[in-house]
Every structure is written in C-alpha cells, then in structure tokens.
Amino acid sequence: MSTNVARVLVCLEEVGAEYEVVNIDFQAKEHKSAEHLARNPFGQIPAFQDGDVVLFESRAISKYIIRKYKSAGEAADLLREGDLREAAMVDVWTEVEAHQYNPALSPVVYECLIYPAMRGVPTNQKVVDESLEKLRKVLDVYEARLSKHTYLAGDSVSFADLNHFPFTFYFMATPHASLFDSYPHVKAWWERLVARPSMKKLGATMAAAAAGIKQA
Amino acid sequence: MAPMKLYGAVLSWNVTRCATALEEAGSDYEIVPINFATAEHKSPEHLVRNPFGQVPALQDGDLYVFESRAICKYAARKNKPELLREGNLEESAMVDVWMEVEANQYTSVLNPILFQVLISPMLGGTTDQKVVDENLEKLKKVLEVYEARLTKSKYLAGDFLSLADLNHVSVTLCLLATPYASVLDAYPHVKAWWSSLMERPSVQKVAAMMKPSA
Numbered sequence: 465m466s467t468n469v470a471r472v473l474v475c476l477e478e479v480g481a482e483y484e485v486v487n488i489d490f491q492a493k494e495h496k497s498a499e500h501l502a503r504n505p506f507g508q509i510p511a512f513q514d515g516d517v518v519l520f521e522s523r524a525i526s527k528y529i530i531r532k533y534k535s536a537g538e539a540a541d542l543l544r545e546g547d548l549r550e551a552a553m554v555d556v557w558t559e560v561e562a563h564q565y566n567p568a569l570s571p572v573v574y575e576c577l578i579y580p581a582m583r584g585v586p587t588n589q590k591v592v593d594e595s596l597e598k599l600r601k602v603l604d605v606y607e608a609r610l611s612k613h614t615y616l617a618g619d620s621v622s623f624a625d626l627n628h629f630p631f632t633f634y635f636m637a638t639p640h641a642s643l644f645d646s647y648p649h650v651k652a653w654w655e656r657l658v659a660r661p662s663m664k665k666l667g668a669t670m671a672a673a674a675a676g677i678k679q680a
Numbered sequence: 681m682a683p684m685k686l687y688g689a690v691l692s693w694n695v696t697r698c699a700t701a702l703e704e705a706g707s708d709y710e711i712v713p714i715n716f717a718t719a720e721h722k723s724p725e726h727l728v729r730n731p732f733g734q735v736p737a738l739q740d741g742d743l744y745v746f747e748s749r750a751i752c753k754y755a756a757r758k759n760k761p762e763l764l765r766e767g768n769l770e771e772s773a774m775v776d777v778w779m780e781v782e783a784n785q786y787t788s789v790l791n792p793i794l795f796q797v798l799i800s801p802m803l804g805g806t807t808d809q810k811v812v813d814e815n816l817e818k819l820k821k822v823l824e825v826y827e828a829r830l831t832k833s834k835y836l837a838g839d840f841l842s843l844a845d846l847n848h849v850s851v852t853l854c855l856l857a858t859p860y861a862s863v864l865d866a867y868p869h870v871k872a873w874w875s876s877l878m879e880r881p882s883v884q885k886v887a888a889m890m891k892p893s894a
C-alpha cells in the first residue's frame with residue numbers, strides 16, 4: 465500500500481470518518497487517465513473526494529479531514545490550530561518528518577523491502593548503510609526531543625506523530641528494526657503510537673497488502 | 681516587545697522563503713546572519729534554535745521555530761492569518777494543497793538546478809549540466825500543471841493571495857538569476873501570476889535583499 469495513502473487513512477481512522485478506498489490501477493495506467501488527472505493533475509495518488517471538494521497531496525488531504533471532524537471528540541485536536549505555539553510545534557515536527565526523518569529512513573525501506581519485492585533487484589547495501597548513518601543522527605535529535613515530551617509536538621498526540629506511522633511501520637519489517645533499541649524514548653514513543661486502534665487496524669491492512677505483493 | 685529574529689543568510693532560499701512571509705505578514709523581525717565558515721550553525725547556541733544545525737531558525741521570545749515552511753506558517757498565523765484561511769474548510773484545504781505542491785513538485789525540481797548553477801561553483805565545484813537538464817524537463821511538466829491552474833484562478837489557492845503563492849517567491853527569484861529564467865516564457869498565466877507577485881512591496885524587498893549591492 466502506498467505510504468502516502470496510508471498517511472491519509474491513519475487520519476481518517478483517528479477521527480472516525482466514514483470513507484471508502486477506491487483502487488487506482490497503475491498497471492493499466494489509470495493514474496494518467498483523464499478522470500484521474502481531474503482529481504490529481506500530477507497523476508499521482510492519493511486523491512480525495514468529499515462531495516464537491518476534490519483534493520490531492522496527502523498532507524493537505526489529511527489536514528482537511530482533521531479540520532472537518534474537529535468536534536469529533538478526543539482524537540480531534542490533532543493540529544492545535546487554536547494555539548499559536550502548539551500549532552507551530554505541530555508544523556515543525558510535520559516538516560521534520562518530511563525533510564529529515566523520511567529521507568533518512570525511506571531508502572532503507574525501498575532497498576530492503578520494496579525494490580526486491582516489486583522489481584526483483586537485490587538490496588544496495590551502500591545505500592542502506594549511508595541511510596542508517598543519517599538516520600542515527602536524526603534519531604539522536606528525536607531521542608532528545610522525546611526525553612522532554614511524550615509526543616513530538618507536546619504532551620498529547622498530534623498530526624506530526626501520525627505522519628511517521630506508514631514508513632516506520634515498514635521499517636520495522638526490515639532487518640534494521642533493532643536500530644530503534646538504541647533510542648529508548650523513541651522506541652517507547654513508537655510503541656505508544658502502534659498501540660492506537662487506528663494504527664493496529666491500518667497495520668493489519670498494510671501487512672496483508674505487503675504479503676499480497678510478495679506472492680504476486 | 682522585541683522583534684522576532686530570523687537566523688540565517690539571505691543567500692539561502694529557505695531563509696528568504698521565511699523573509700517573504702514575514703514581510704507580507706508585516707511582522708516585526710530582523711535577520712541575524714549565521715556564519716557557516718566558523719561552523720556557527722553547529723554551535724550549542726544555534727542547536728538550541730535548530731537541533732538539526734541548519735538554517736533558517738526563528739526566535740520569538742522564548743519560542744524557537746525551525747523548518748522554513750513551519751516558520752512561514754507561524755508568521756502568517758501570528759500577523760496575517762488571512763494568508764492561511766484556517767477558518768474556512770475548503771479555502772484552507774486549497775492553500776494546503778498548493779503549499780504541498782510548492783514543496784513536493786516545484787521546489788523539489790528547482791533545488792537541484794539552483795544548487796548546480798548557483799551554489800556548486802561558489803563552493804569550488806562544477807555545474808553538472810545533466811542534472812540541470814533533467815530537472816528542467818521535469819520543471820516544464822510541473823509548469824504545465826501550474827499554467828492550467830492559473831488559467832482558472834488568479835492565485836494558486838483561488839482568487840485570493842495566500843501563503844501558497846508566497847512560498848514560491850524565493851526559489852523563483854533564484855531561478856531568475858540563472859540562465860534558465862526564460863523557461864517561464866512558455867507559460868503566460870504563470871508569467872502573469874509571477875508579475876503580479878513581483879509588484880508586491882514585500883516581494884520587491886526580498887528581491888533587493890538577495891541581490892548583492894551593485
């Protein structure tokens with residue numbers, strides 16, 4: 465399953481929204497069809513439709529969903545837009561996931577899981593080793609942050625934390641998962657996240673989808 | 681109330697992305713240079729502002745904000761929230777969409793071009809023309825999407841100026857400083873959008889900051 469699609473699904477699950485997933489057939493080049501380009505002019509996934517509202521870019525879709533369901537109870541205030549400082553911290557750590565964490569971690573996922581499964585190519589160990597070096601430096605910063613706060617943006621869960629779920633979930637299925645053991649506060653934070661009902665549910669779906677790819 | 685401090689050099693288009701937002705929002709701020717040559721970005725003082733040892737970083741009293749787009753949003757929320765439209769579900773979604781597009785589609789292909797043409801020579805390296813050419817081709821495909829969008833609305837998120845438009849300014853000003861500025865000529869609505877942004881005092885001020893004095 466696309467990690468960017470999973471990013472949106474986590475938010476949909478967290479707010480308890482009613483939704484359906486409509487598969488886009490990449491093999492049949494459906495993502496470049498006129499119908500799909502009307503939803504996402506870059507011909508990518510995800511795209512999202514809610515009545516007349518059509519959106520693309522996973523983080524933009526996710527924020528729309530969170531804001532729409534703002535009064536849905538305890539899970540709701542994932543963006544903290546009512547508070548200048550707290551909203552800033554959510555933004556900071558959402559950007560950090562995109563620009564620091566993901567670029568260091570995702571190559572390991574691609575090399576160890578995705579490329580072997582989808583293209584039949586062997587793991588490029590040099591890329592993996594370089595990425596793990598970068599990831600260690602990033603996790604040093606996360607360890608310091610999570611030693612002071614229960615979650616990245618403060619003491620309750622936010623959009624910033626949720627964004628880490630999809631790629632980290634896959635990372636934990638690579639041979640390098642034990643890297644997190646050297647960062648006890650990061651590990652504890654991860655374990656708190658995956659205990660959430662939304663992530664248990666989504667994790668099961670993602671694991672099933674991954675098993676499906678391996679067998680294909 | 682002390683002015684906010686934006687740490688970094690105006691050479692960095694990530695720093696001037698923030699300056700654009702701060703200027704347009706009418707924020708009270710000053711730019712404090714960080715000396716990379718003396719590794720000031722890795723000093724304990726700076727690591728408090730940005731634990732990744734990078735620029736920009738913003739200080740507002742006892743609050744530190746880092747990552748340029750988070751800083752831009754902070755400035756908008758604090759001093760000119762209409763740039764984000766957060767009270768309006770559909771408008772704020774369009775602002776978010778085009779802020780993501782700036783980061784993930786536009787600047788992601790401009791960054792390697794700007795690095796090869798403007799930065800690498802400055803660091804004593806050469807320009808890898810293959811990287812420039814590949815990314816220029818990608819940029820043209822991105823500009824086709826922008827052209828279609830700006831045929832339908834005056835600004836990216838709709839008929840109102842938003843932070844989505846402003847976040848494009850610093851890298852586009854840098855593009856104009858390369859030999860490849862004419863890539864925009866094939867996209868008349870993009871050019872018109874850009875011209876209207878260039879008329880804004882905030883954008884002119886940032887453009888002046890980025891030019892070394894003659």
